[in-house]
Amino acid sequence: MTEQKITAAPENKDAIVSLLFQLADDDFLYSFRGSEWLGLAPHIEEDVASSSISQDSMGHAAMYYQLLEELGLGNADALAHLRPANKRKNCTLVERPNGEGCYMEVPKYDWAYAVVRNYFYTVAKKIKIESLKNCSYDPLAQVAVKVNIELYYHLLHWKTWFVQLLSSTEEAKQRMQGAIDQVMKDFGDVFSLGTDGENIVGLGLIEDENVLLQRWIDQMQTVFESINLSIPDIPSAPALNGRNFEHTEDLDSAIATLSEVYRLDTAAAW
Amino acid sequence: MQMVLNSLEKTVLEVLEEVHDPEINTVSIIDLGMVEEVSVHGGVVDIKILPTFLGCPALELIKENIKKAVQSIEEVQEVKVEFINHPPWTSDRISEKGRKGLKAFGIAPPPRLMDSDGSWHVDCPFCGSTYVTMDNIFGPTACRSILYCKNCKNPFEAMKPISTLM
Numbered sequence A: 001m002t003e004q005k006i007t008a009a010p011e012n013k014d015a016i017v018s019l020l021f022q023l024a025d026d027d028f029l030y031s032f033r034g035s036e037w038l039g040l041a042p043h044i045e046e047d048v049a050s051s052s053i054s055q056d057s058m059g060h061a062a063m064y065y066q067l068l069e070e071l072g073l074g075n076a077d078a079l080a081h082l083r084p085a086n087k088r089k090n091c092t093l094v095e096r097p098n099g100e101g102c103y104m105e106v107p108k109y110d111w112a113y114a115v116v117r118n119y120f121y122t123v124a125k126k127i128k129i130e131s132l133k134n135c136s137y138d139p140l141a142q143v144a145v146k147v148n149i150e151l152y153y154h155l156l157h158w159k160t161w162f163v164q165l166l167s168s169t170e171e172a173k174q175r176m177q178g179a180i181d182q183v184m185k186d187f188g189d190v191f192s193l194g195t196d197g198e199n200i201v202g203l204g205l206i207e208d209e210n211v212l213l214q215r216w217i218d219q220m221q222t223v224f225e226s227i228n229l230s231i232p233d234i235p236s237a238p239a240l241n242g243r244n245f246e247h248t249e250d251l252d253s254a255i256a257t258l259s260e261v262y263r264l265d266t267a268a269a270w
Numbered sequence B: 001m002q003m004v005l006n007s008l009e010k011t012v013l014e015v016l017e018e019v020h021d022p023e024i025n026t027v028s029i030i031d032l033g034m035v036e037e038v039s040v041h042g043g044v045v046d047i048k049i050l051p052t053f054l055g056c057p058a059l060e061l062i063k064e065n066i067k068k069a070v071q072s073i074e075e076v077q078e079v080k081v082e083f084i085n086h087p088p089w090t091s092d093r094i095s096e097k098g099r100k101g102l103k104a105f106g107i108a109p110p111p112r113l114m115d116s117d118g119s120w121h122v123d124c125p126f127c128g129s130t131y132v133t134m135d136n137i138f139g140p141t142a143c144r145s146i147l148y149c150k151n152c153k154n155p156f157e158a159m160k161p162i163s164t165l166m
Ligand SMILES: [Zn+2]
Pocket: B124, B125, B126, B127, B128, B129, B149, B150, B151, B152, B153, B154
């Protein structure tokens, strides 16, 4: 990684913008899926905890959208709410629904899936943020320092759930194993930097995706060994790569829902 | 905060002592260490604020309260409030007065030290007992945790320790 700092000059801007959209869209969808759990978590303390995590993560997304606004990409709120699925760069994992049904009617959400998705995603986010603390683009490096501090508590939270449920009853273990398989199917593009990857890494914005992925595997290896399990395989090539605008229909319905209120009056002050 | 202050800058800082956290009315944004810079050019006041947590919904409210308070100073023509991320806000920025203010509100001030395994300890803000348990590391706001005192049998909140070493 280069030690040199870069500005958002025209020759650097595309790569900076691409990476910022990946980070922003990831945290935005992640916190939206988290917020759908409100009132449905296994107990009241968990409801407080996971909505606090969703709120923090929404704050992280807002910071990235703010940096995009400062680069002239448009209003941060509009970037978050009004872009269609084929303009989004989030990974497949965060757009998946929480389970069958809808929180407005009869939600059959899967807590095991939530724990595994949130834990695996948060470990990946932590690894990226550590790398971004040395980002050659200073405004992003500064945000990374701030996000990193808050992430500490998120990681602790999801790791506790993950280890405890996998050390619990047979049924819990089985359901967690099922959730792990499901999450891993969508894990192929989590570390991908998409078609702009070479440029992003070349400018010293973040380290190479394979280096980051290997760090994730090394860290998870220790956790899996501590509960006598072997680490699952990660698909080498993703079925869909969200970084290149490839998405499932789940993203369309998520955007329709999350932007419903915003679309009513885009000029309203909240 | 280290700066040479002119008299209007001093007045602004005095006024900011009266701008409280919207959710904890016993501590000011100065006590919390959120004010990073105050500079005055003519009648224009520039204030740089460090947000405690990025997703904190009180930020816009704090911004408005700062503007209102500073605009009440006669010599001030314009107030600009900006949130900055560098340096990051950390809980060791809370002053001694701020720690007392938190306690007066029934919130344990953030511990100054964490153990090497990341665990931390606070005393009950009501009876001072060390016999407390962590109920929920996430509390009613992003910066607070919920604990329980086994001595006086009161639930209480504590400010989370926030450090760049995390
Ligand atoms: Zn007590």
